[in-house]
Amino acid sequence: xxxxxxxxxxxLSLKSVSGDxxxxxxxxxxxxxxxxxxxxxxxxxxxxxxxSSNSELGLQAVVGTVVIASVFQVAYKLQKRSxxxxxxxxxxxxxxxxxxxLVTSAEVVLWALSAIPTVARAFSxxxxxxxxxxxxxxxxxxxxxxILKVRGSAGYIAEAGLLIVFSMAYMxxxxxxxxxxxxxxxxxxxxLSPPSLAYPLGTTSLGQDLxxxxxxxxxxxxxxxxxxxxxxxxxxxxxxLAASYRGGVADRAASLVMDSIYAFPGLxxxxxxxxxxxxxxxxxxxxxxxxxxxSYFRVVxxxxxxxxxLPYVEAxxxxxxxxxxxxxxxxxxxxxxxxxxxxxxNFADAILTEAGLTFxxxxxxxxVPDWGWDLxxxxxxxxxxxxxxxxxxxxxxxxxxxxxxxxxxGLNEVLTxxxxx
Amino acid sequence: MTLRSYVVSRLLxxxxxIMLLVTLVFIILRIVPGDPASLHFEKHVDPVVLxxxxxEFGLDLPIWEQYVNYLASLFRLDLGVSMGSSRTPIVYxxxxxxxxxxxxxxxxxxxxxxxxxALGIKSSKKYGSATDTSIRLFGIITYAIPxxxxxxxxxxxxxxxxxxxxxxxxxxxxxxxxxxPTITGLYTIDSLLTGNLFAFVVSLKCLILPSVTLGTVLxxxxxxxxxxxxxxxxxxxxxxxxxxxxxxxxxxTMSYAFKNAFLPILTMIGLQFAALLxxxxxxxxxxxxxxxGTFLVDSINSRDYxxxxxxxxxxxxxxxxxxxxxxxxxxxxxxxIRL
Numbered sequence: 001x002x003x004x005x006x007x008x009x010x011x012l013s014l015k016s017v018s019g020d021x022x023x024x025x026x027x028x029x030x031x032x033x034x035x036x037x038x039x040x041x042x043x044x045x046x047x048x049x050x051x052s053s054n055s056e057l058g059l060q061a062v063v064g065t066v067v068i069a070s071v072f073q074v075a076y077k078l079q080k081r082s083x084x085x086x087x088x089x090x091x092x093x094x095x096x097x098x099x100x101x102l103v104t105s106a107e108v109v110l111w112a113l114s115a116i117p118t119v120a121r122a123f124s125x126x127x128x129x130x131x132x133x134x135x136x137x138x139x140x141x142x143x144x145x146x147i148l149k150v151r152g153s154a155g156y157i158a159e160a161g162l163l164i165v166f167s168m169a170y171m172x173x174x175x176x177x178x179x180x181x182x183x184x185x186x187x188x189x190x191x192l193s194p195p196s197l198a199y200p201l202g203t204t205s206l207g208q209d210l211x212x213x214x215x216x217x218x219x220x221x222x223x224x225x226x227x228x229x230x231x232x233x234x235x236x237x238x239x240x241l242a243a244s245y246r247g248g249v250a251d252r253a254a255s256l257v258m259d260s261i262y263a264f265p266g267l268x269x270x271x272x273x274x275x276x277x278x279x280x281x282x283x284x285x286x287x288x289x290x291x292x293x294x295s296y297f298r299v300v301x302x303x304x305x306x307x308x309x310l311p312y313v314e315a316x317x318x319x320x321x322x323x324x325x326x327x328x329x330x331x332x333x334x335x336x337x338x339x340x341x342x343x344x345x346n347f348a349d350a351i352l353t354e355a356g357l358t359f360x361x362x363x364x365x366x367x368v369p370d371w372g373w374d375l376x377x378x379x380x381x382x383x384x385x386x387x388x389x390x391x392x393x394x395x396x397x398x399x400x401x402x403x404x405x406x407x408x409x410g411l412n413e414v415l416t417x418x419x420x421x
Numbered sequence: 422m423t424l425r426s427y428v429v430s431r432l433l434x435x436x437x438x439i440m441l442l443v444t445l446v447f448i449i450l451r452i453v454p455g456d457p458a459s460l461h462f463e464k465h466v467d468p469v470v471l472x473x474x475x476x477e478f479g480l481d482l483p484i485w486e487q488y489v490n491y492l493a494s495l496f497r498l499d500l501g502v503s504m505g506s507s508r509t510p511i512v513y514x515x516x517x518x519x520x521x522x523x524x525x526x527x528x529x530x531x532x533x534x535x536x537x538x539a540l541g542i543k544s545s546k547k548y549g550s551a552t553d554t555s556i557r558l559f560g561i562i563t564y565a566i567p568x569x570x571x572x573x574x575x576x577x578x579x580x581x582x583x584x585x586x587x588x589x590x591x592x593x594x595x596x597x598x599x600x601x602p603t604i605t606g607l608y609t610i611d612s613l614l615t616g617n618l619f620a621f622v623v624s625l626k627c628l629i630l631p632s633v634t635l636g637t638v639l640x641x642x643x644x645x646x647x648x649x650x651x652x653x654x655x656x657x658x659x660x661x662x663x664x665x666x667x668x669x670x671x672x673x674t675m676s677y678a679f680k681n682a683f684l685p686i687l688t689m690i691g692l693q694f695a696a697l698l699x700x701x702x703x704x705x706x707x708x709x710x711x712x713x714g715t716f717l718v719d720s721i722n723s724r725d726y727x728x729x730x731x732x733x734x735x736x737x738x739x740x741x742x743x744x745x746x747x748x749x750x751x752x753x754x755x756x757x758i759r760l
Contacts, residue, residue: 260441263740267699268717272733273449275721276460348565355567356703360718372567379573379707382588385581394570401565409561 034160034406039137042167046130048178057119058177061126064108068101068131073138075100105131126173133166158410161344164403168396172218179212183369192386202388204374205381214392217371218400220281220364225350227285228292229343235289236296237339243297244304245327255301262294266349267356274362281364288353292346299342303335337415344408348401355397371396427752435745442737447491450730456480457726461504478504478727500731505723511731514716520606521591521712525635525704526697527607528628532636534643534690541647542679548652557648560641568700572634572707579630586626589709596623631708635700639693646689650682657681684755691747695740 046062079093088096105128112120112127140159171178181188187207195202201210243254261269273287307313313330321330357363358372366373371393378389450457458475459466475481478501479490494501500511544556580588587593591608592600601611601620609628612620654660655678663677705714713732720728 256437256441257445260438260445260737263438263442263695263744264737265695265697265699265702265740267702268733268736269449271702271717271721272446272729275726275729276450276457352565352567356569359567359569359703360706361722375567375570375573379569382573382576383581385577387577390570390573390577394567394573397570398562398566401567402562405561405565 035140035156035163038160038163038167039140042133042137042163042170045167045171045178046134057116057123058174060116061123061130061174061177064112064123064127065130065134068104068108068127069134069138071104072097072101072131072135076139101131101135122173122176126170126177129166129170129173133163133170136163136166154410154413156410157406158414161403161405161407161410164399165347165407168218168400168403169222171215172222175212175215175219179209179215181209181212183208183212183216184367185209192381192384192389194386195388201392202386204378204389205386210374210388210392213369213374214371214396216369217374217393218396220368220370221351221354221372221397221400223281224285224288224354225347227282228288228350229346231285231289232292232296232346233339233343236293237300239293240297240300241304241327241332244301245308245323245331251301254297258294258297261291262298264291266291267353270353270357271360271362274357279362279364284354284357284362285350287357288350291353292349295346296339296342299338300335303338304331307331307334337411341408341412341415344404344411348404348408351397351401351404424752428749431745431748431752435741438741439738442741443492443495443734444488446730446733446737447488450726451484451487457504461724461726463724495734500734501727503720503728504725505728511728514728515713515731515735517606518711518713518716521710522698522701522705522714524607524609524628525631525701525710525712528632529635529639529701529704530690530693530697532632533639533693534686536636537640537643538647538679538686540640541644542651542674544644544648545651545655546674556644560644563637563641566638568634568638568703569707571637572630572704575630575634576707586630588630589707591624591627591710592620593623593627596620599623631704631710634707635697635704638700639697642689642693643686646686647682650685651678654678654682684751687754688747688751691744691751694743694747698736698740 046065076097079088079096082088083090083093105124108127108131109120109124112123116123175183185208188209189199189203189207191203191207192205193199193203199209199211201214204210204213239254243251270287270291273290274284277283277287308331313326316326316330354363355372355375358370359376361376363373363376364370374393375390375397378386378393381389456475458471458478458480461474462471472481479487482490498512500515502508502510503514540556540559544553547553576588579585596619599617599620601608601615601617601624604611604614608624609621612618612624655674657678660673660678663673668677701712702714702717704710705712706718709715713735717729717732720726720732
């Protein structure tokens with residue numbers, strides 16, 4: 001891999017790259033094109049929102065998004081100059097950037113609360129998420145993303161994955177402003193009409209507009225995934241830390257339980273739990289969480305066992321550091337990267353498991369727009385050859401899961417560098 | 422440690438694993454709010470009927486007594502009877518349904534392993550090239566595809582549009598008269614055993630789509646594993662030496678490098694068995710394949726909780742036993758593990 005350290009920003013890097021095209025790996029180009037393509041599509045999406053939304057809200061959302069992103073961008077530029085001139089430390093500069101982002105977002109939220117109280121929550125989420133996304137894209141285009149740029153193609157893969165994920169989350173949040181019809185409304189058009197100008201992705205067998213459903217349908221899946229990952233992370237990591245640092249009987253008992261859950265076919269266990277708990281976002285999230293706690297436990301445990309034996313931990317012990325300090329200040333920071341990688345993969349697994357649960361009939365009530373359910377319901381029309389009712393919701397699931405998998409793949413190389421292959 | 426003592430200790434370790442697993446299933450199905458009996462009837466039901474039902478399935482006993490009964494009947498290989506009106510013994514249902522799942526599992530695993538290894542070797546030999554990246558991307562994408570989505574896409578293309586293969590089922594309805602008699606329950610093997618080539622072709626045609634679907638979803642891990650291991654082995658001295666002696670490339674790749682990269686792949690086959698069963702549940706539902714997976718889904722839809730419990734226990738024990746066999750086989754092949 002050639003020197004990626006010299007690269008600043010996508011457009012600038014294009015210039016610097018054109019000289020040595022051969023030295024770029026194919027993988028670098030794949031990541032590069034996904035990143036640029038996605039950035040462009042987010043910007044085009046914003047324009048569509050601004051131009052064609054049903055209400056004033058869409059335009060206001062876009063303005064809010066751009067304001068947050070631009071203020072952040074200005075703050076970033078200024079702090080960078082100050083850091084370069086030595087007036088600020090690096091961490092101080094970063095803290096200021098984060099603070100500016102938070103304050104601007106808070107301003108927008110406050111404005112939304114006073115001006116449009118009915119949809120303030122959705123509006124705020126949309127604007128902040130959008131602001132974040134656009135800020136990241138601006139950083140990418142103008143500066144090269146500061147954290148990942150030095151890591152070469154793995155950095156681009158991670159960026160591409162994260163961009164996919166955030167864009168899809170953003171799309172779901174703003175869907176009510178950009179979807180041409182109400183997602184749950186039936187008979188808005190002919191039944192099972194193939195993709196056409198009036199219905200760009202076709203219609204379902206209930207005459208619903210598929211485009212509207214595809215735009216809206218990620219919300220349940222994302223909610224379930226986020227909830228279950230939070231539960232998994234906050235149980236799996238502390239449990240593994242506590243058990244494996246102390247060792248002894250507790251460790252062995254916990255490992256045995258975790259191993260026996262891990263040995264189970266995950267989906268079958270999730271199906272069994274979910275069947276007992278009944279449908280619902282929280283119940284689905286819980287049944288998925290139970291299945292994936294062991295993957296955190298195993299990774300964190302093996303990390304703790306390795307780190308515990310390292311000289312710097314032994315030195316801390318010899319100096320008489322309290323075990324609380326050893327665990328939280330010496331061990332935890334060093335295993336967080338691998339826990340984050342597990343978390344990213346866990347997101348993909350949670351999404352696929354949610355889709356699987358929905359597919360076997362343990363999902364949400366019928367009329368809630370959800371990609372998993374649309375795909376399942378679309379299958380009933382299989383014999384008519386109506387490919388669009390299966391293809392589009394399915395592709396969205398694949399894209400979302402792929403985003404998380406790519407992010408995990410990239411972060412794995414960026415955060416936990418191993419010997420170069 | 423000798424091989425024998427390793428085998429004994431590994432066997433002894435399996436017993437608490439299975440106990441734990443069985444207990445886990447019991448806890449999940451009893452501790453959650455709402456007992457199986459009232460969940461089974463779902464809507465309002467005559468309290469007398471409900472009480473009688475509870476009594477019949479022993480759900481009116483104290484929880485520890487239920488647990489002891491459950492363990493005792495498991496020990497006798499009795500999984501209880503179905504909550505449906507037929508009251509079929511669950512063991513009977515599992516025995517009749519399992520061959521279908523087994524057949525699907527074998528062919529899918531075969532496809533996944535062969536396809537995955539082939540791609541992995543290709544990828545490792547072209548390290549760093551566009552082919553390498555494409556194959557790795559393919560591996561990542563297969564991981565992100567829900568198996569029933571891939572199944573549906575293949576169904577639409579090859580069954581609905583092209584009519585090459587049937588869209589589901591284990592045997593084409595038009596040829597039911599040729600269905601082989603049940604010996605092992607695996608149609609492809611039964612038809613070969615009875616010398617019925619036509620039935621063999623028909624059942625193989627039904628098998629292609631489901632096993633390619635499940636195999637593709639599983640093959641990503643084999644691609645990655647083969648690639649990493651091959652990259653390591655290809656760099657070793659004995660491979661370089663073999664190349665230097667002028668041996669043909671294929672011989673070096675296959676009988677020098679791959680032979681040594683194969684052991685971790687073998688372990689992975691065992692580890693993937695759980696994923697295989699989970700995938701089989703969805704694949705069977707997609708292709709209307711009358712195996713354990715469809716049985717599980719049917720039981721959930723008819724709220725038959727004894728059946729759900731039975732199938733989940735069966736799956737769990739099966740996975741434990743398979744990993745036992747793989748570990749023992751691994752110990753037999755690789756003497757280092759016994760140290």
